[in-house]
Amino acid sequence: MSNLLKVSSSPHVRAKDDSSIIMLYVIIALMPTTLFGIINFGIRALLLIAVCITSCVLSEFLFEKAVGKKNTIGDLSAAVTGLLLALNLPHTLPVWQAVLGSVFAIVVVKMLFGGLGQNFMNPALGGRVFLLISFAGTMTHFEYDGVAGPTPLTSIGGGNVNTLDMLIGRTAGTIGETSALCILIGAIILILLGVIDLVIPGVYILTFSIFVILFGGHGLDTTFLVAHLCGGGLMLGAFFMATDYVTSPITPLGKVLFGICLGVLTGIFRFFGNSAEGVSYAIIFSNLLVPLIEKITVPRAFGISKEVKSNE
Amino acid sequence: MNKNLERVYNGLWKENPTFVLMLGMCPTLAVTTSAINGIGMGLSTTVVLVLSNMLISALRNIIPDRVRMPAFIVVVASFVTIVQFLMEGFTPSLYESLGIYIPLIVVNCIILGRAESYASKNPVIPSMFDGIGMGLGFTVGLTLIGIVREILANGSIFGAVIAPLNDYHITLFGLAPGAFFVLGCLVAIMNVVRRNMEAKGKPLPAVQGCLGGDCSGCSLSSACTGKSLVHKADEVPPVDPKDVAKPQAVPTETKQTANAKNTEDVEKSGSDSSYADDIAGKEEK
Numbered sequence: 001m002s003n004l005l006k007v008s009s010s011p012h013v014r015a016k017d018d019s020s021i022i023m024l025y026v027i028i029a030l031m032p033t034t035l036f037g038i039i040n041f042g043i044r045a046l047l048l049i050a051v052c053i054t055s056c057v058l059s060e061f062l063f064e065k066a067v068g069k070k071n072t073i074g075d076l077s078a079a080v081t082g083l084l085l086a087l088n089l090p091h092t093l094p095v096w097q098a099v100l101g102s103v104f105a106i107v108v109v110k111m112l113f114g115g116l117g118q119n120f121m122n123p124a125l126g127g128r129v130f131l132l133i134s135f136a137g138t139m140t141h142f143e144y145d146g147v148a149g150p151t152p153l154t155s156i157g158g159g160n161v162n163t164l165d166m167l168i169g170r171t172a173g174t175i176g177e178t179s180a181l182c183i184l185i186g187a188i189i190l191i192l193l194g195v196i197d198l199v200i201p202g203v204y205i206l207t208f209s210i211f212v213i214l215f216g217g218h219g220l221d222t223t224f225l226v227a228h229l230c231g232g233g234l235m236l237g238a239f240f241m242a243t244d245y246v247t248s249p250i251t252p253l254g255k256v257l258f259g260i261c262l263g264v265l266t267g268i269f270r271f272f273g274n275s276a277e278g279v280s281y282a283i284i285f286s287n288l289l290v291p292l293i294e295k296i297t298v299p300r301a302f303g304i305s306k307e308v309k310s311n312e
Numbered sequence: 313m314n315k316n317l318e319r320v321y322n323g324l325w326k327e328n329p330t331f332v333l334m335l336g337m338c339p340t341l342a343v344t345t346s347a348i349n350g351i352g353m354g355l356s357t358t359v360v361l362v363l364s365n366m367l368i369s370a371l372r373n374i375i376p377d378r379v380r381m382p383a384f385i386v387v388v389a390s391f392v393t394i395v396q397f398l399m400e401g402f403t404p405s406l407y408e409s410l411g412i413y414i415p416l417i418v419v420n421c422i423i424l425g426r427a428e429s430y431a432s433k434n435p436v437i438p439s440m441f442d443g444i445g446m447g448l449g450f451t452v453g454l455t456l457i458g459i460v461r462e463i464l465a466n467g468s469i470f471g472a473v474i475a476p477l478n479d480y481h482i483t484l485f486g487l488a489p490g491a492f493f494v495l496g497c498l499v500a501i502m503n504v505v506r507r508n509m510e511a512k513g514k515p516l517p518a519v520q521g522c523l524g525g526d527c528s529g530c531s532l533s534s535a536c537t538g539k540s541l542v543h544k545a546d547e548v549p550p551v552d553p554k555d556v557a558k559p560q561a562v563p564t565e566t567k568q569t570a571n572a573k574n575t576e577d578v579e580k581s582g583s584d585s586s587y588a589d590d591i592a593g594k595e596e597k
Contacts, residue, residue, distance in 0.1 A: 096480070108493070134484040 019116065022245075023076035025195045029186035030083055030240065036182045037175040041091040041144075045175045048098050049086040055102035056082030063111045077116045081105055084124035084240060087176025088233060088280070089131070090142050097135050101127040121287045122247050125237075125280050132280065140275075144172035153231040154276040163223055166230040173232070180230040187239035199255040200248055200262075201238040205229065207263025215271055234266065237279040247287040254290075254297040261286045261293075316441040323445025329422045330453025330495075331502045336422045339413050340454060341491040347470045350458025351451060352406040353413065356399060358447025360391045361423050365431040365443035367391075372432045384427045389418045422446060453498075460494045461485045 038046045060078040064071050073079075085105055089098060105127030110119045132139045142151050151173045152161050165171055169179025176183075190196045209225060218224040229235070242248060242262055249258050262282050269278020329335045339357070344350045364387050368375075375383045396414050399407045407414065417423065426446055431439040463469055465486035467477030484490045 100482070130484060133487065133489075134482045136483065 019075040019077060022195055023080050025190065025193050026080050026240070027076065027083065029189040029193075029195075030080075030087070030176075032182040032185045033087060033176045033179060033236070034083065036169055036179045037087060037091075040169060040178060041175055045086075045091040047095070048089055048091060048093060048175065049083065051095055051098050052086035052089070052102050053079050053082035055099045056085070056106050059103045059106045060111065063107050069115070072115060075116060078106055081110070081123045081127075084176075085127045087236065088124065088128045088174050090139065090173075091175050092141055092143050093131075093135075093138050097131060097138060100134075101131040104130045117246055119246055120290075121284050122241050122244050125241055125284050125287075129280050129284060142172040142174075144170075151231065151276065152227060153270075161223070161227045161231075163226045163230065166227060171231075177233040177236050180235045183235040183239060187235075190239070190243075196239070196243040197255075199252070200242050200259045203256050203259025204238045204242055204262040204266075205234070207260045208234065208266050209263075211263055211267030211271075215267060217271075228270070232270075232277045233279040237283050238262075242283055242286075247290060249290050249293045249297065251294055251297040251299060253299075254293045257293050257297065258286055258290065261289060316438060319438055319441040320445035320448070323442065323447070323449040324452065325449070327446075328449040328453060328502075329446055330450055330457075331499050333422075333425075335425060336420050336450060339416065339420065340457065340495065341488060343410055343413050344454055344457040344461055344491060344494075345486050346409075346462040346466070346468075347455055347458040348406070349409055350454035350456075352399075352403070353410055354447070354451025354454040356395050356410075356414065357417055357420060357422070357450055358444070360388060360395055360417055360420075361426060361447040361450075362440055362443035363391045364388045364423055365426055365439040366436050368427045369431040369434060369436045369439035372434075375432075380428075380432065381424075384424060384432075385418065388423055388427070392417045422450060456498060457491065457494050460498070461490055464494075465490065 034049060038049070056078045057073050061071060061073050063069075064073075082102055085102060086098070089101070105123040108130075109121055109126035110116070110123040113119050141148065143149070149172050152166050152171045153173075155161065166178075167180050169182065171178050187196075187201070191198060209229065212218075212225050212228050213220055216224060216228065242258070249255055265282035265285055266278045269281055270276065323329070327333055330340055336357075339353050343353045364384075367387050368384060371383070371387075392415065395417070396407075399410075399414065426442060430442050434442070459469060463474070463477070464482050465484075467474050467481050482490075485494065
């Protein structure tokens, strides 16, 4: 009976979901991509994934132990960071570099700023960019079927790309980025579970498509467009990293602005930058803009007119 | 402690320009890609700092207050030009690698800061030792950052290759972000050491916002209310951490009241007795 008489302040309707459940959903949604990556690239990919997850969880545990903070590895966010980081690495990367990237992602990008919910930048992408700048050689060395070669994104200029292969993922690239199909399966799982909504990825992909048509130099060439959408880390970034709760805006209009920023920046980096890939930089750069985006898109509270607000 | 030695100690540890005062960050972050660059930059700054401190101190009664900044800059720029030509002649490789940052020593805020806050108010000899202390503190800071960055980015130390590190070069530490990471880590280590020393009963003077409690050297001195004009410019006694916590509460008779800019301050100084009791109670413990 006492349950019926409970008095508390709002919110009165509570969901059972907490951080660890959400993170578990994300891990489940990443499983198709992960399994495909292991099948595609072999046992070395599995090793890297295991190493990244272990070192992320371990460094979070040790850091919290060292500074006397509450142990938070139970919320699985470190495991998700490790998994996402591993999916963003080429399977040939030396193990010590993967460990270093994981430690950087967790300790510098996440824990030093206050842990889950306080990080201003996606930890997995922070780790990836750290590795990309530090070890440009090994981070851009891609092998497929034991043969070193360019990723589809780098060879797009030559025109010889097989979009079906790119959709399924039978190409060179990082462990998790090659198969657009598997990523889409995971994204549908996340959307059905209500973990992410379509606004950010939708606006991102739409803006980027428009950018490709306008500035890509191929006009309305669908092959070129599909190759750019399925190539590189765009799908993985759009659905799994741009939608990170901590580093994306919460206001409805802010999400749209964030998506537009991502699309335009990715386009600029891919077509006018030095490197073939631009998704990581676009996402972490937009992460930095999130506080500003949220500031200018605060929704008007019900009953308050614009004049009153501006007079404040 | 001997006053001159105290100045050197002050620059090296107590008010280390790199790790405590956080001055001169531009050369600190830009040139410390290797240990030899750090030491070269630090030493050339030291030379300029010592000479300009001495000359400005000698001229301190001649330079009119209104034009002191242009006068200081002319003095510093002269010495920087001399140092620049000497380096170009005798250490061409170092000159090449430091590049634009040698002429930029002219506007290094450590040099102008020491001229403004110390040399222009003190005799020549203490000013010289102040320059030596600050300059060496800067050199040590830059060299430490340079050593760490060189080991991590190039796997070498002072140009000597460390063979086991051949396959483990982290390019990031040779770039600007790496400089920030290394500086941040070294400052953190320094703070830990300082805190441990304080815990062992050797209270180090905490830097009091502006110039280590030495408000007499501050150009904002007349407008600032958070000061205690009890210290003479030439000797800065160690500031007790308790004073830092309550800068207003130092029960020093009339000066404090005279400085009070508004009623709030008067009220505070009116209740000095209770603060004095607090402090007395703490000191007994």
